[in-house]
Amino acid sequence: MFSYLRTLLLFTGLFASSFAIATTMMAITEFELEISEGEFITVRSAGNAQSQWLETANGDIIVKRSGTWYLAEINSQNQALSTGIPYREGEVVPAEIVFIPDLSLSAALDALESTSVVSQSVAISSSDGVTQQPILVLRVSFLDQDSRYSSEEIHELIFADESSSSLSVAQYYRDNSYQKFDIQPVSETSGTVSDGVVDVALSYNHPNFGSSYGSSTSQLVSDALVSANSYINFSAYDTNSDGSLSSRELGVVLIIAGYENAYGGAGASEPRIWAHKSSISPITLDGVSLSAYAMFGEQHQSHLATIGIISHEMAHLLFSLPDLYDRQGDSNGIGRWGLMGLGSWNSTNGVSGSSPAHLLAWSKVEAGFINPRDVEGDAIDFSLKSATSDNDALRVWLDPFRHGEHFLLEYRALEGSDKALPGEGLLISHVDDWVGYGTAGLQNDVVEHKLVDIEEADGQDDMDLLENRGDREDVYNDAYGQDYFGSSSLPASVDYQGNSSGVEVAQIRVGDEVTGNLSLPYEQLGDNLGYDDGGVRAAWGSGGSVSLVEYSVPSDSRFAHGIDFYSYRNAVISTSLYASFTGGSVSNALHVSSSTITPGWNRIEFSSSLDLSSYSKVYLEITASADSLRAFGIDNMGDVSGNSYIKLNGSFQSAGFDFNQRLLVANQEDGFNYQIPDKLSFQEIEVSESGSSGGGGGSFGLFLILAAMLASCRIKLRVYAV
Template sequence: MKKLKRSIGAALLFANAAVATTLPAPNWHTFELDDGSMVELRLMGNSELHWYQNRDGNIIIQGDDGEWYFGQYQQQEQRGEIISTGVKLGAGVPAPEQSNVVSHPVILPAQRAFEPESASFNTRSLYERSQFTPEFVPTRRNQPLLVVQVSFTDAAMENNFTQRIFGQNQQSVRDYFLKNSNDLYTVVPARETSGVENDGVIDIVLPRNHPNCHSKTDPTCGRRLHDTIAAAYQALDNQFDLAPYDTDGNGSIKPSELSVMFVFAGFDRSFGDGNTPYIWPHRWAHSAVTLDGKTITDYCLFADKQGDHQSTMGVIAHELGHLMLGLPDLYAYEGDGSVGHWGLMGGGSWGRKAGDLYAGETPVNMLTWSKEFSGFIEPRVIDGEQAVTINTENDGGVIYLDDYLKRQGPRLYIENRRKQGYDRSILGEGLLMTSVNIDNPFNSAGPMQVQILQADGQDDLASGRGSDRGDVFPGSRNISTLSDDTNLSLRLATSGRATGASISNIQSTLQSGSFLFNKPVAQGKSAWITTLGRDNRYFETANNAIGFGVDVGPQEKRLMGFHFYAGQTAVANPVDYVLYRYPYRTTWRGVSVDVAARNELGRGQLPMDGGRVMLAQPHTLPVGSSLLVLELNNGQPEFTYSFMDSYLTNSGRKPQFEGSVSDYLTSGLRGTGGKQYPFAALLEDVALNPALNAQNDQFQIMEDTAAAMNLVSNDIAVPERYRIELGEKPRLGSWSNNRYVPNLNATGRDRFTYRIVGTQGEVSNYAEVTVNILPINDAPTFDLELNQPTLEMGSKIRLSAVRVNDVDSSRVTINWRQLSGPATHWNSVDTYSINIELRENIAVDQNIIFRAIISDNEGAKTEKDITIVAKSQAINLGGGDVSIEFGQSITLDLINGLASDNVSRIEILQYPIKGKAYIQDMKLIYEAPNSSDLPITESVKFKVVDQSGNEWESNYTISARNKSTLAKNTESDSDGGSMEFISLFAFLFLLMVRQTGSSNNMQLNLLQSVSFDHFYKRKL
């Protein structure tokens, strides 16, 4: 008997799974407006924040009333959102200026739907990848896939996906991966007994409504999806046996053992037509489900329809690339960058060849980078001097652009793309070059790590513009050469470092592409590397001493420098480092530190955001392992939980340790657990008889600041007496007598070459010196202004940043924070203004402090605080003097100045002695004694407490008298007719009130109470 259950620890899975989604379809949709006019709109953004856009670049959104409005991007407290401007879209209606995405760009949020930010991309799949060896062995693999087609009470499946997934001799998911893997990878149907037995497809109907959601902006969506999928497994349980797919016997099903894709009836939101019910296709992990004694969590989800047609195979292949192969998205999650239409994991999933009816019918081929990642191909390493031919079909080459880092460093993948097979929808033909720059984080807001080196140099793909014929070589501009010194430079892939490589005579035909290549072969250079994948980055704030157990192997090596990444704690200051070497001594918790055996290897400043540092003097590392410790000042070390480049190495995870500078010398360093700190030790073999050799140098200085530069400090076998000869002269400054002086206002990378000439005729090679001249970035300036001096409950105050100026940045961003004071609600009015209002009343005046932080695009920021005086609103509680007859009761108001829903409680602090008082329906009820020989006067004191704990106190003074006493008091003993007239008037007024009021209850306002009390006292 099969059994299925939900895991009670399912919540733990949410921290170990990440959503991977597809980009919106590049389709224009025609919508009819309420005035009868038609408009063309396209869905933009990503699954986390998306909007429609017209051809003029204006944001368009659909309101709750179903009408279309111009929208705008605003920062709402701590997040960004798209809101309506209130201006309805219509024929001839001008667009509000704030709706245009060019003048008011949208800042996309990181794509982390339904899950905590601590999760890393497909962590388990990436660690699976780390078990592969970098030596490529062609291996045929079958990938079982189960397709579950789900209908709901309010939505029924209309299409069958059997042929779209498993079809042979036609375009299908099976055919696509078979051809991209050169027949190594076959998607096969899972065994099941539903419908056509063992065709891999199960149809089920769930007695529930469609989830109809896609985003974490709906806090219930994640749970609805998980519950729906659990119900789907329950429904298919008797038609499918999960147990045989646990091939390694560990009790859980990995996607490589069995992948499961769900197709929900309804629509694909990423298609952009707005139909419901919908989902956004994605790959994720659901709550753990146990079926047939085996646990499964991973899945991907698609929709039955895109608009009026069946969902095309492109989006399915894209998400299955995530699920089955662990492939990452090749577009920026927080920006517009992408590999564009050139790869399945970018926008190529929406490929449309001539004759196709819909986008996505013909997804383009995978990039060579993705094929290598998937184990489909081993690109040929291109080095030395040679003529190179790259075949169009399942061929690719790679150039290692860094002699130390080699296959894990910056590199260039080259493939010949022609309009044939699945590439019939590409927009240009020629040699396509994909660069990997490890100094760029993976899929971040800035330049991407994996990106197309676009031949025309326009960099369209970085800003979200489309792929075109100018991206390939020779391409529309007939670019046939590429080197460090061409306009489009190979240095783009190395953050400016020289590669020594040159490519010339680039040609492309239908069958192959070709070029001439030259790069000197480096001897004796290597690196000890943790990881340089740099995906899903985090920054360590508690530890600033990071250690690495560097093993150089059976021969000693010279440490020439290192690669490391850290953010700045204070943006205005650099990250300082000191590098030490200690003996490597492990303990149960990490490593111990022998201070007496410490050697300082170097100190200085890290490049901005980290990167390569070359030591002033190389140091020899002994055979075996050494502990290298980086101590940082003003630095937050970068780390990740994943192993993105594990497919490039078979060395496994390297020993890494962490601690703080303040205590690690006494307590040692701890192991890092699952953290990986990107680091590389740059090594060279130790020559037995070293010859004179000049080494490349790198320096970093500030704009308009001269610096000492000893070029020979790291050179080998320098003679006692020598001179320096410059070859290529610097362009942005001058060097002489070990001092570099930059030209006035010069910034950027300068370079020159030199050689050493000894007095005995010794002559070295030419070495390259790179000088990175950092601009002095002036922080933005601004002032803060309020439109009124104080803020009260029920009113708004506008806070504006005015006179905003930045002399050297084209774009600034502003963030607002409330630092102290009572709770407020605030939202953007325009780019530099917010409206602020109190969330609730306050008992006493208080100060509210707001901070504005304006940052430029270079990272400099200015902070300013302003104090807002929040005024307490006068609370008009009940209270005062009232009179009443013996034997009667009176109902008195208590909370004139507070809304009843803001009252937490009301307490009587002082009860009457003679009468009775109690609280009923937030009013004070006083019951006078039945009789007394003399009038009585007593007080009732009470307290009102609001929901925030604010307290107010007041009291009523109540006089009770006999009815006869009140009657006698109408006869005045005073002299003078005028007083008798007043008394008579008051008596008549009392009679009128008694006749119109209740016989048992009397409500008198404060004015009446005071008047009658005055009359009574005069009679006494």
């Protein structure tokens, strides 16, 4: 079978490796655990989706195996491994532990973002510019586990408006989008008509898979969708009539009777599942196919699931937003300052997740909720309204072509759902686009070089050192004595190479607004032209493959200075820029060069700038050397621009994806005085010829997603290790 897949791979040239699971970090909860009959101890949950444990009041680590609690230790992979010694309160863990292999938990690949070859279409929008997002909620019960909460309570949790006494998921997204994104229930005939909730009773017992996603998870989703089909016309939501439903056309959410594993961790009651976003092998109902979903456990121990975890996974489902916690567990990422970090569990009333943090400004940019003010010049005075009241943020680019490192400034105030933040003031995020997200992105997994890092104003690096999940001294506030960020502050205003950024933020004052003075590195910025808006998702190309991307020349950026190109490989590429493209062929070359590239983003500067003022469009052709298999990074998420082409049989034909390629332009002829940034080391991605099956320990193999776009024919093939 694999020889056929490999042949297809070489023919189509498209390759992606990921596991279609995105999860939430667990809540840190403290509770009384019955360790044996009538004996209770105080414990707190700890760990992650792959490995969960409990910590006792005196610091012991314990795990449950076959009904018995054992002493455990944490290995270098952040896994809790049983010592085989039953826990007794007060008993000391011996200094030398011989780990028992069959009691260890295998690390799963469930922290990677999912990849889909199905283009996401824009959701239905009304004339006033508000996006209407249809959501179907499946309330799933089993022979041995009924739902505890009614459909009405589930409806309130997801869809309630501002008249409700408690915050709903819909309200949360209206607030974060500044009333421009509105979650709406689908039209269905189950129970209360068109409340968006369909009751599904499956004729088998709860699979109780916890975080061990596999065939039982996929079967549950498929069975629930089939059972719901008699209550909803799925084809009515295929707004672009392509025969498949993207999450933006219809978001599918499953609320599973039983308990949420991410809430209680190893101490969560059973039966349980771990909240996640993923995809199943497409199922066809009413003539359209469905694949993506988000799933949650109904109960957080003694109460209904809270909105934080649901909002987090729906951000994966609807916007492909990446996790901003550290998936390796080496730091706390952005901590409690954003929904995609650990802020999904924020609360003011002791119920974890009842008051989740707003999305960080960077996440709002990626979701399309805000368009920050790009500031340029020498120095400016600024003011910022709070993130909860206004779509206000400042972006200061360290890269003159606006693709790479930058700072985002936002005012986080203790109001709205942000009232559970650790503090209030000016929050400064250090972003590096080149770190990336998606299949190939490292996100926030490298402590020293994150995709999005919080500049902790007190210089203590508590979140990086796992000392806390955020405190009030992380923000700049004159009331805390932290009113300056610059070359002489701690942390200093530097890029990831340790060079002074040229950015100084002084005289910071916090009141109804945040005000201050901002010194900038560039009086005028260039720009980059590109269409890859969903991260690096897959690789394309066999030896000698040729790509072409069409760009419209902006009137205010007439000079081309170079390109940014993402590669999965060490490779040699030939770069050509043309002025004409007709009949599937290019002509009138403006530039030709050859470059050696490495895995990750590469910046290739032209030897001299090119004046494009005579052209309305230009065409970037890149040819990979004969030994450069799958050198091209591509984005097959979001809207496909239609401006990317691949060469087949000597002629360029439209691709069903966009290339990770940017044309660097500016309105100035001379180059910028800056240093091309260093980048993280990426491993070349290889195709594995063997797969593994998911087992009880949560171990997964990679799966392949292969696609070929040939003229008007789309070939889709998915192979899952489940």
